[in-house]
Each structure stands twice: as C-alpha cells, then as structure tokens.
Amino acid sequence: EAGLGVGPSTDAQMTDDPEWKKAICKDWSSICNSGTFTIEEHCFERGRPITHTIANKIKVDSDGKNLHKCRICLRGFLQKDRGVSNYAGVASTAAINSLLAIACKERLHIEMCDVTTAFLAAPLEELEKVSVKIPKDYLEWCDAVGHKISDENRRRIKAGDKSLVLVTQTAWYGLRSCPKAFSRLLQKEFAAVGLLPLETDPCIYQCGSKTDGTYVAIATVVDDLLVISSNASAADAVLTKLNLKLKRLAWAD
Numbered sequence: 001e002a003g004l005g006v007g008p009s010t011d012a013q014m015t016d017d018p019e020w021k022k023a024i025c026k027d028w029s030s031i032c033n034s035g036t037f038t039i040e041e042h043c044f045e046r047g048r049p050i051t052h053t054i055a056n057k058i059k060v061d062s063d064g065k066n067l068h069k070c071r072i073c074l075r076g077f078l079q080k081d082r083g084v085s086n087y088a089g090v091a092s093t094a095a096i097n098s099l100l101a102i103a104c105k106e107r108l109h110i111e112m113c114d115v116t117t118a119f120l121a122a123p124l125e126e127l128e129k130v131s132v133k134i135p136k137d138y139l140e141w142c143d144a145v146g147h148k149i150s151d152e153n154r155r156r157i158k159a160g161d162k163s164l165v166l167v168t169q170t171a172w173y174g175l176r177s178c179p180k181a182f183s184r185l186l187q188k189e190f191a192a193v194g195l196l197p198l199e200t201d202p203c204i205y206q207c208g209s210k211t212d213g214t215y216v217a218i219a220t221v222v223d224d225l226l227v228i229s230s231n232a233s234a235a236d237a238v239l240t241k242l243n244l245k246l247k248r249l250a251w252a253d
Contacts, residue, residue: 021144023070024054029145031072034120037166039153042131049081049133049165052174074132074174084127088179091203091219096226099204099219103228106210107249111227111235115182118223119171122181130175132166156163180221186220193241208234 018158031037042049054075059067103110115121129237134157135141143151171181186198195205195218203221208214210230214236219226225246229235232251239246 006233019068019072020056023056024066024072025141025144027070027072028141028147029112030117030120030125031172032142032145032147034170036120036170037132037168038173039134039149039164040167042163043166043167044130046129046167047074047082048078048182049131050075051133052135065240071173072135074168074172076147076174076176078180079130079176079188084113084125084177086176086180088183088222090221091201091226095201096219096221099226099228109227109229109231109235110216111229111232112249113227113239114247114249115223115225116247117176118244119173119175119182122171122178122185123161124141124168124171124175124177124181128136128166128168128175128177132168132172134161141142142220161200162237164217182223183220189244193238195238207220207238 003040017236047237051119052072055073057069059069061067102108127188139149139157153164154219168175171178188198190205194207195216196207198204198206204217204219206217208230210214213230214234216229216234218228218229225236227239229238240249
C-alpha cells in the first residue's frame with residue numbers, strides 16, 4: 001500500500017456512497033459472522049447502552065487504486081466501570097531486540113504475522129459485556145449481509161423499541177476490555193499447541209528445540225506476532241495449528 005487518502009467526515013456521507021456502503025457491509029459481515037453480539041432486553045447492571053461510530057480511511061495501493069476501509073467501533077469511553085481490570089501486556093522492546101539479535105546470530109527464520117479481525121474472535125467474560133444501542137441502519141446492514149433477525153425483533157426495532165439492545169459477546173473494537181480479552185485468547189491458543197510463556201517476559205512464548213529443528217518463539221504485541229523459528233517448516237507446523245486468522249506478512253531466513 002502506497003499511502004492514505006482522506007475519507008468522509010460524517011456517517012451520512014458514507015451511507016450515501018455505494019463504495020462506502022460496501023465497506024461498511026464488509027465490516028458488519030465480519031461482526032455478525034463472529035457472533036459478536038446478541039439481541040436482548042436491556043439489563044441496567046451493564047449501565048446505559050453505549051453507541052457506535054464508524055472509523056474510515058481510503059488506502060491507496062501501489063497501483064494508485066483507492067481501497068475503502070471501514071471499521072464499526074463502539075464508544076468504549078461511555079461504558080460503565082464495573083471494576084474489571086483491562087490490562088494486557090505486550091512484549092518489551094528489549095526482549096524483541098534480543099530475539100532478533102539471536103535470530104540473526106544463529107541464522108534462524110524470522111516472520112511477521114497479523115491476526116485478522118483479531119478482537120472479534122475473543123470471547124468476553126460476563127462483567128466485560130456491554131449493552132449497545134441498536135444502530136439506526138441495523139436492519140439495512142443485516143439484510144445486506146444476510147444476518148437473520150426474528151420477525152418479533154424486526155417489528156420491535158422498526159417501532160423504535162429502546163428496551164432492545166445489542167449485548168457484546170466478543171471483543172468488539174472500541175471496548176476497553178478488547179486487549180485483555182484477546183490476550184486471554186492468545187494464551188489459550190498458544191497453550192493448545194505447546195507454546196509456553198517465558199518467566200522473564202510472559203508475552204514471549206516458545207516451544208520445540210533448536211537441536212532437532214523444531215524451535216519456535218513468538219513475541220506478541222497485541223495482534224502483531226513476531227515469529228522466530230529454526231526454519232520455515234517449524235513455523236508452519238505451529239502456526240497452521242492455531243485457530244486464528246493469520247495474515248503472514250513478511251519473512252527472512
């Protein structure tokens with residue numbers, strides 16, 4: 001991608017433009033397919049329902065083509081504080097530099113990965129769940145992506161029934177608990193394939209052995225992964241077992 005362009009400044013401008021409509025529906029489809037929310041009666045223990053916003057930008061690729069990108073985000077700063085810790089660590093710069101230095105000295109395989117729509121895959125704990133005001137374009141978006149709505153809920157939404165809300169089930173972008181929930185998911189996925197955290201830096205995981213060519217170490221910075229391994233085959237053996245949508249960006253041997 002060669003650069004960025006300026007996107008529309010209001011939601012109205014996006015909903016009136018066919019290209020932006022496609023971008024919104026693409027993101028809404030990811031949200032629906034991930035089971036990110038359920039429709040429920042509002043529970044006051046979760047606080048007042050929060051609202052959403054649509055982040056947008058135009059990416060300009062190397063051929064000069066405009067790529068419309070949207071992300072439907074929640075206004076997490078409005079959510080009720082329920083006493084839940086949202087802290088999630090990341091690998092330290094010093095640890096990452098040390099890993100890279102070792103990899104260069106020992107001529108190990110180096111790879112970068114990005115987890116696609118990372119947060120949407122991370123389940124929330126009960127106290128992390130939030131009520132969300134149903135967007136005014138909710139029915140249109142759902143119909144566009146084929147998301148099923150019961151006749152009763154459709155009737156109530158059309159009638160403007162404000163007692164119905166969306167309740168987050170996974171880490172919807174914008175929520176305060178997103179990094180924490182995703183960190184829990186990574187720990188679970190890594191443990192399942194034998195990747196264990198280091199005592200010196202719990203955001204760096206490793207498994208295998210250098211002597212038999214199966215060594216893999218992964219440093220995590222939210223949804224970005226730095227993978228150091230004995231060889232490409234060792235990295236493949238571990239990464240393909242992870243139940244995550246990985247975009248493998250670059251590598252070097």
